[in-house]
Amino acid sequence: MALNTDTTHDASLQSWLESANDPATDFPIQNLPFGRFRREDDDGLCIGVAIGDQVLDLRRVGLVQNAQMNQLMRLPREARQILRQAISEGLRQGSAQEGKFRAALVPQSEVKMGLPCEIGDYTDFYTSIHHATTVGKQFRPDNPLLPNYKWVPIGYHGRASSIFASGHSFPRPLGQTKSPDAEIPTFGPCRRLDYELELGIFISRPNIAGDRIPMSSAEEHVFGISLFNDWSARDIQGWEYQPLGPFLSKNFASTLSPWIVTMDALEPFRKAFAHPPGDPQPLPYLDSPANREGGAIDIELEVWLQTPAMKADDSPGERLMTSNYADAYWTVAQMVAHHTANGCNLRAGDLFGSGTLSGPDVGQGGSLLELSDGGKKPVKLANGEARTFLEDGDTVILRGYCRREGFRRIGFGECRGTVAPARP
Amino acid sequence: MALNTDTTHDASLQSWLESANDPATDFPIQNLPFGRFRREDDDGLCIGVAIGDQVLDLRRVGLVQNAQMNQLMRLPREARQILRQAISEGLRQGSAQEGKFRAALVPQSEVKMGLPCEIGDYTDFYTSIHHATTVGKQFRPDNPLLPNYKWVPIGYHGRASSIFASGHSFPRPLGQTKSPDAEIPTFGPCRRLDYELELGIFISRPNIAGDRIPMSSAEEHVFGISLFNDWSARDIQGWEYQPLGPFLSKNFASTLSPWIVTMDALEPFRKAFAHPPGDPQPLPYLDSPANREGGAIDIELEVWLQTPAMKADDSPGERLMTSNYADAYWTVAQMVAHHTANGCNLRAGDLFGSGTLSGPDVGQGGSLLELSDGGKKPVKLANGEARTFLEDGDTVILRGYCRREGFRRIGFGECRGTVAPARP
Structure with missing residues (x-):
């Protein structure tokens, strides 16, 4: 996907999540990095995306079925770009999915981050x-x-x-x-x-x-x-x-x-x-x-x-x-x-x-x-x-x-x- | 387990399986090495023990529940020795379990061997x-x-x-x-x-x-x-x-x-x-x-x-x-x-x-x-x-x-x- 057809980097993009629009954040809507987190009350690892001071639980928005990060990683690049686009659109100001995405947020301060995936070699x-x-x-x-x-x-x-x-x-x-x-x-x-x-x-x-x-x-x-x-x-x-x-x-x-x-x-x-x-x-x-x-x-x-x-x-x-x-x-x-x-x-x-x-x-x-x-x-x-x-x-x-x-x-x-x- | 209380090495032990008593075999009843095999008609790996020209399917004799060799490997040494003893006894001449063990054999010529376990590092x-x-x-x-x-x-x-x-x-x-x-x-x-x-x-x-x-x-x-x-x-x-x-x-x-x-x-x-x-x-x-x-x-x-x-x-x-x-x-x-x-x-x-x-x-x-x-x-x-x-x-x-x-x-x-x- 060439940069000119990919809107996910557009500096004018704003999120409905205020902390993502803070110029000092590491995690604006243009970033969307992947990691694995564990809720305080839960033993299981989940796949999340960092946005502002929150983590978006990808399973709760229906974008992944399980916590197998290595499965997600091995998707073809096109499929990963479609996933990135879907996450970006859900987090944008004015998204019709704001409610669903907001319900899938958990504060970064309330989770424990694990290794991002199973490392083979x-x-x-x-x-x-x-x-x-x-x-x-x-x-x-x-x-x-x-x-x-x-x-x-x-x-x-x-x-x-x-x-x-x-x-x-x-x-x-x-x-x-x-x-x-x-x-x-x-x-x-x-x-x-x-x-x-x-x-x-x-x-x-x-x-x-x-x-x-x-x-x-x-x-x-x-x-x-x-x-x-x-x-x-x-x-x-x-x-x-x-x-x-x-x-x-x-x-x-x-x-x-x-x-x-x-x-x-x-x-x-x-x-x-x-x-x-x-x-x-x-x-x-x-x-x-x-x-x-x-x-x-x-x-x-x-x-x-x-x-x-x-x-x-x-x-x-x-x-x-x-x-x-x-x-x-x-x-x-x-x-x-x-x-x-x-x-x-x-x-x-x-x-x-x-x-x-x-x-x-x-x-x-x-x-x-x-x-x-x-x-x-x-x-x-x-x-x-x-x-x-x-x-x-x-x-x-x-x-x-x-x-x-x-x-x-x-x-x-x-x-x-x-x-x-x-x-x- | 000291050698003197462990009977599995005794040279006089014979198996009811004739090929295990062949002096030229790599796999007499005193050996009992572990591996993972796949039957010709089956995609799944099973844990087996080599005996003579056969493989003993450990799940079919009820000695393991699954094909997770790494789980078996991490057992304490005492538990592994008890497992070895049980396999040895089941394969010995005169064993009351001969029928059950014999039904769990598959010829080595009819299986494909995989890597013996998942190798981490x-x-x-x-x-x-x-x-x-x-x-x-x-x-x-x-x-x-x-x-x-x-x-x-x-x-x-x-x-x-x-x-x-x-x-x-x-x-x-x-x-x-x-x-x-x-x-x-x-x-x-x-x-x-x-x-x-x-x-x-x-x-x-x-x-x-x-x-x-x-x-x-x-x-x-x-x-x-x-x-x-x-x-x-x-x-x-x-x-x-x-x-x-x-x-x-x-x-x-x-x-x-x-x-x-x-x-x-x-x-x-x-x-x-x-x-x-x-x-x-x-x-x-x-x-x-x-x-x-x-x-x-x-x-x-x-x-x-x-x-x-x-x-x-x-x-x-x-x-x-x-x-x-x-x-x-x-x-x-x-x-x-x-x-x-x-x-x-x-x-x-x-x-x-x-x-x-x-x-x-x-x-x-x-x-x-x-x-x-x-x-x-x-x-x-x-x-x-x-x-x-x-x-x-x-x-x-x-x-x-x-x-x-x-x-x-x-x-x-x-x-x-x-x-x-x-x-x-």
Whole structure:
């Protein structure tokens, strides 16, 4: 569906729900992200759409039959667009269905959000060249950016079982570490605990094993995007990661924001994509006219830190950095085409992490490892505190939003997780 | 349940089913492995136990209510042992339940075996020091065995969606490769396609996220063991694997044998475990008296190759090598304790690959990469053919069995997969 026949992005659209028209809301009628929620008095998960400060229960308006989000996700893109149109029309000012839709609202403050779907396989990519270069310097000072980086959308498999919904806390992980000057490793609580600012990309239509997904149809296999925190234990990572990659340094916990912003909602925020002049052009299986014209997405990202002292002061925390997804070196379509180039089968609900989305400038590192230069320069906070890595009780909050002249702001909500003390 | 109160291993036990008493069968009454099968005339999966040349339908004898293997797997070990005892007693010569059990048999030749369970997360370990050393020499001639190997049971996450049941075929994968002397990489069919001889270890009882599983109870969380082929595209692997590990070189296909041999069936074949003299002893979180006494398992393993020419000659193929699981550097219990040392939550049905199980001697490489010395020395076959890597139409068959004086031979069946030509 081309943008010109799709009215769901029209900035003049207003909802009969007042909070959806607030310019500051993440969830205007132009957004309509999907998630799974649980009412306070009920154990079951329901499929909902965020609108202003409310959740629309899709079953109560008759738009879904059950709570199987993965079934909804695997619908063809056309069917998902028809669903989006129906939700948009029901929520618009003057809709004849206002009564039915209003009866299906529940305040966001009265629900508990779960993971948005059942995640089958989770793959983490490494699409920020700024992150890869800065971190590469710390693990391999002589060889920061490996020769394959500008050719291969580097990715690796991660752990699905330990991906948690926003708002959780997890104990500081224990693990085996070895400092460079020590003779033997020791086992104990992680001392270099970090976050990673990422986006989570959800697969919709599966492909049959053995069948590649070409660039031309790659985005038909994508449902939408959330915020994703890939917590990382840097001291465990440094000792374990060769030769087969990160493992226990990552799989103790990851955090997803509750709302999946659909590719349709993001349509107005697409940007041209190209590798910098002088860099290799993508191989043909990673290239398409559509990707060059609009493969990138302009999503502004923020990391916030709320320390125990800030909580005691009722402070919402301090913003540590900002970056933009449009600075990534590989696009969503390239991730899909690369992942299936060998015939690997994707399934509805599979999750891709974008990799840490650091920006090109100093201060745009998407992790404390980058901001503190490997722990050497503490990050000074406005209240006088400082951090090289995370301390017990720290809460990390990721935020993201899209802005463009002539369009309503589209927000991602927040992705929030807290470090609890290590268990004895 | 200690061996002396458990009668299910008694070599004198005979079944009223004649084929189960054949000394050559993989599935005597002392084995009783679990799998999921589908009748020719039926679409649904059922839980079955292999006995001789038959499958016992557990629902038809009233021992399970449904086909949810993962529910059965997550039962406490005591409950699984009671189930094993009940199956054993029903199949014994003289059993009062012979009629009921006989009515629940279906010939193995008349069923199609599926994957034994729903696999949530799949982790591949790297527990053979012989494999790690030989392969390390090829990827890093100066640095074959990395300093962490003797301290850390190295593992990494793999892809669950592309694990297939024995008997399948898959197209040769395409991918990005770069030869050392080429200036830029190219995209095309893999030219160094390989197998890896592994065992698949299935998790039973889950742990709660944040809770570690100590060595003392690690095996209570293990259901049993199958054969596993971790097909590998060596040319793709060489170009993609740094810095985050293997990805598209592995996730196009893996193959599992249909029957899970339970830890209870393997009890008589346990062996003492120790690192070689002079090597570091395992850190305390990877050590226990029980692991030292019986952490290893004596499982003899074989790889067979059946080329298209052999198929044309009605040959069952040629055995390429043998090795033994008891030569692994890390045990099943150590894999479980390490994987959860950081609080990572395991779920029933999760799969661990052992890593390629090469033996200490020349000719005991568990992959063609090893047997052909990185493709430099073709492996000569008895019919005059030779292989450096796999060719289209090649079938690889893994076999495994346990033997010990005074006990019946316990077999694993076979794990079989075939390379189809690359798709255009």
